[in-house]
Amino acid sequence: MTTAVTATTTIPGAGESAPVRERLDDLARRYAGRGEVWSALLTTWAVEMHRLEEVAWESGLQLAADPHAEMAAIGEAVARAVEAIADQVELDLAPDGVVHLAREAMIGALDDSLHEVVLDGFFRLDHLIEAEPSQGRRNGHAAERLEERTAEQLVVELLGAAGDCMAVARELVVEEEHDAAVRMARQADVATFEAFLVAAASLAGDDELGSVQLRWDLARDLVPGGADAVDGVAGVAAAVADQRRELLALLGSAEQSVLAQTFETPPGE
Structure with missing residues (x-):
């Protein structure tokens, strides 16, 4: 799974029209419903990264001397952990299985104090379990x-x-x-x-x-x-x-x- 997608969140207090994480989850479900499994996987991973950044801010990251640098370091650690388990992703591994592996890698790269709160915030992956791949990429990609x-x-x-x-x-x-x-x-x-x-x-x-x-x-x-x-x-x-x-x-x-x-x-x- 690519780690190119960064979290999509705002600094607390910046405001937004709707919770971006929920909008991402809805988008992932729409992709899955159309059979765009790769896009659904990528968007679901963005949901997970959003949760990670959200937890980091709530855990006091905003008080760090350079919070953006600290967040970047966390993201890089997670990226390395995900890339390290890439060899375990077999061709017949179901989409939800890919995300479960990535979740395990993410949790393993975090401080123990963040494990439970990140785990508790994960959304269900039923849209990936039920997804039936379509042929090719949709027009307008x-x-x-x-x-x-x-x-x-x-x-x-x-x-x-x-x-x-x-x-x-x-x-x-x-x-x-x-x-x-x-x-x-x-x-x-x-x-x-x-x-x-x-x-x-x-x-x-x-x-x-x-x-x-x-x-x-x-x-x-x-x-x-x-x-x-x-x-x-x-x-x-x-x-x-x-x-x-x-x-x-x-x-x-x-x-x-x-x-x-x-x-x-x-x-x-």
């Missing part, structure tokens, strides 16, 4: 976005598009076309978000972009801001900030600061 490009080329293209969209958004604000400015700013942020996901997947060796797909599918469920007309530059800034909070909530705590710095400067700043 993230990997198809590459076409003839490398991941790096796609990232450059997306970031360029983000810059262009935000430049148009700034011009629209000058012309007092505030609703249109918000739409263009959202396009810019979505392009930046996708670029970030592709870059992270590439660096982690996720050539199939499975981690991109699962987080992109979560992002698709986000509901854009209300239908009320945007009021002035302050309204544009508020609408952009709201969407960015939603997108950042889909990432791990350490990733959030990187994406936040990658976003284009919005209108009015």
Whole structure:
């Protein structure tokens, strides 16, 4: 099982529209229902990593001198443990068996004080037990976005598009076309978000972009801001900030600061 998927949680207090861990579990069940077993496995592992990060924060990690570095160290230890048991994954091992092995590896890499609380938070794996694999990958998968490009080329293209969209958004604000400015700013942020996901997947060796797909599918469920007309530059800034909070909530705590710095400067700043 790949360890490329990081936990998707927010720093306590950051807020989110719905518990991301529950949304990930729901997504894993939808994948399994469609027969996309690999995506279901990957998303279920993201649920487990989310639980680990959640427990770490609740256990006082936020009080550490460098909590993000501490969280990264925990993640690396778990990744090494999972990779060490990879040889035990046989071709006829059922999907839920793969996750059980990964869970055992995860628990073994943690401090004894965290074992029970992490175990207690695991969700049921019935969706993996009942999953019947379909043929191939569904149309519209993230990997198809590459076409003839490398991941790096796609990232450059997306970031360029983000810059262009935000430049148009700034011009629209000058012309007092505030609703249109918000739409263009959202396009810019979505392009930046996708670029970030592709870059992270590439660096982690996720050539199939499975981690991109699962987080992109979560992002698709986000509901854009209300239908009320945007009021002035302050309204544009508020609408952009709201969407960015939603997108950042889909990432791990350490990733959030990187994406936040990658976003284009919005209108009015």
